[in-house]
Amino acid sequence: MNADASSARKVLERTAAAEWRRRQSGPVVFTNGVFDLLHPGHIDVLEGARAEGAQLVVGINSDASVRRLGKGPDRPIRREQERARVIAALAVVDAVVIFDEDTPSALVEALQPDVIVKGGDYAPDTVVGAEVVRARGGRVVIIPLTTGQSTTSIVERVRAVQS
Numbered sequence: 001m002n003a004d005a006s007s008a009r010k011v012l013e014r015t016a017a018a019e020w021r022r023r024q025s026g027p028v029v030f031t032n033g034v035f036d037l038l039h040p041g042h043i044d045v046l047e048g049a050r051a052e053g054a055q056l057v058v059g060i061n062s063d064a065s066v067r068r069l070g071k072g073p074d075r076p077i078r079r080e081q082e083r084a085r086v087i088a089a090l091a092v093v094d095a096v097v098i099f100d101e102d103t104p105s106a107l108v109e110a111l112q113p114d115v116i117v118k119g120g121d122y123a124p125d126t127v128v129g130a131e132v133v134r135a136r137g138g139r140v141v142i143i144p145l146t147t148g149q150s151t152t153s154i155v156e157r158v159r160a161v162q163s
Contacts, residue, residue, distance in 0.1 A: 007089035026054025030113035032104040041146035048143035049117035050092035062100040103128040120145035
């Protein structure tokens, strides 16, 4: 990977991301996920999230975190730095942070976003970090799921073709 590329510069360590956030003047939106195989459902959530504010920061689960989530023995398919770089290359994304914890709670605490966004498989009261955002007068937004789009279904289709 070309470390000098613009998208690579958007992948920040937590401390640098918190400093970046303090410099932002408009509403900062946060979302997170594994983003293992980028698909239209991911794009819908990311574009919907970006529409909610001036800046979008995306938390990416580390490889170890993904394995603890129980997504399957072959997951993640792409390494954390690869997943972060792909998300950072999207025009709607302003910053990306990899987190190693089981949830993004500590990252949300560090970033203090104005809006937190998740896909439709969540309810507003189940979104990790919602209480931090609401305590500051922020909002929790749920973007409807895109029918037929999930990394798990893509992996299952590929396995079916191989067998």
